[in-house]
Amino acid sequence: MTAPAPRRTRPDDRRATFRAMPPRPTPEGPFAATWWGNAWLASMEDTALDPARLGRGRAYADRGHVDAITVTPGKVMAYVHGSRPRPYRTEIRLRTLADDDWEDLLDSAADRPDHIAALLDKDMPHSLADLSELLPAAGDLVPDCSCPDDGYPCKHAAALCYQTARLLDADPFVLLLVRGRAEHEILAELTRRSATRSAAERTAATPAMPTVPAAAALAPRPLPALPPPLPVPDRPGRPPDYPQAAGAPDPFALDLLATEAAARAHTLLVLGTDPVADLTPWQDAVRLAAAHPGSGLTASTRALYRDLAAATAHTATDLARAVAAWRQGGLAGLDVLEHAWDPPAGPFDRARPALAAADLPALRPWRNRLTGPTLQLRLGRDGLWYGYESDRGREDWWPRGIPDTDPAGALIALLGR
Incomplete structure (x- = not known):
């Protein structure tokens, strides 16, 4: 399994x-x-x-x-x-x-x-x-x-x-x-070690390439029939290495864009649809940042956050918070971060009694949110409870934990019991 x-x-x-x-x-x-x-x-x-x-x-x-x-x-x-x-x-x-x-x-x-x-x-x-x-x-x-x-x-x-x-x-x-x-x-x-080995191999002497006169190459001649289409590969290809060069585009950005283009092209070949075509520019920027592991730790990834945030009229903090929500629950998690809504009677109304029965801290309700001094639960439109935390006395909520169908389970995960 x-x-x-x-x-x-x-x-x-x-x-x-x-x-x-x-x-x-x-x-x-x-x-x-x-x-x-x-x-x-x-x-x-x-x-x-x-x-x-x-x-x-x-x-x-x-x-x-x-x-x-x-x-x-x-x-x-x-x-x-x-x-x-x-x-x-x-x-x-x-x-x-x-x-x-x-x-x-x-x-x-x-x-x-x-x-x-x-x-x-x-x-x-x-x-x-x-x-x-x-x-x-x-x-x-x-x-x-x-x-x-x-x-x-x-x-x-x-x-x-x-x-x-x-x-x-x-x-x-x-x-x-x-x-x-x-x-x-x-x-x-x-990747770094493989690139170093490849660069060393490229510096070795290589035999001269055979040449053809331009007149012979451009002379009219019958062309063979086109070959049949190639089969669709099992997975997207890996982009080449892009070395740093003065005045050239950022190699990290080129690698990210090439990888993204390969993945989307492969999906189009296999399914005939683009799964991210309906995303807004902001949602797509969050998806791109969330898909890159280790974002924010290096100069290159900090530049990625800065450029994506600026291109979508947001701050780097906005993007970091949205990435945390995306990694928590994808597009549904981002919706929970950005939109408060009025849930129908049912699971939301039963949440507070369930928390009290489990001897968990009392939370005050507002729309789809249950809030305490430092912890918060938000009910998503997908029926899952999403955990958030903030420093005491501040309204600076950040996504945390794994969404759960049970509000008590989501709160227990936040409390670290």
């Missing part, structure tokens, strides 16, 4: 939160589908002191008792529902790789185009994993849980370990993030 795409809860490149996965339709058979997912499980199973706890943890994972999983360098965290009403905060810790280990791993991957292709296809080559001991060995995973059980691991930590294996099956970059580096960092570094 493919894991859902990550939704970041903060503008933090080394933090990814994954939606809670549904129960497994067929609990029988191996839990992980890939060799690296099974290796992850073996690292905990081989040192477990009580196989019965592992079995109960696997059953918890099978039944979907693990909430959204947050992955940061060195740690995997989630709330796991047990026999008590309140879920337990559960963690699995794993040491991050040293800088020297990362240098060896990136050099090896850059030297092997098949390694880069495998990672882009969400596959983990054995030779790359073995090089820097990416996968944990027996005893490397350290569980921790707020429950009173002192088992090693407890059933809640075991459930989190099993559910994390499903994330690794879908995307091995999750393992790389636990080891210390985010996907966009790794791909950017591999």
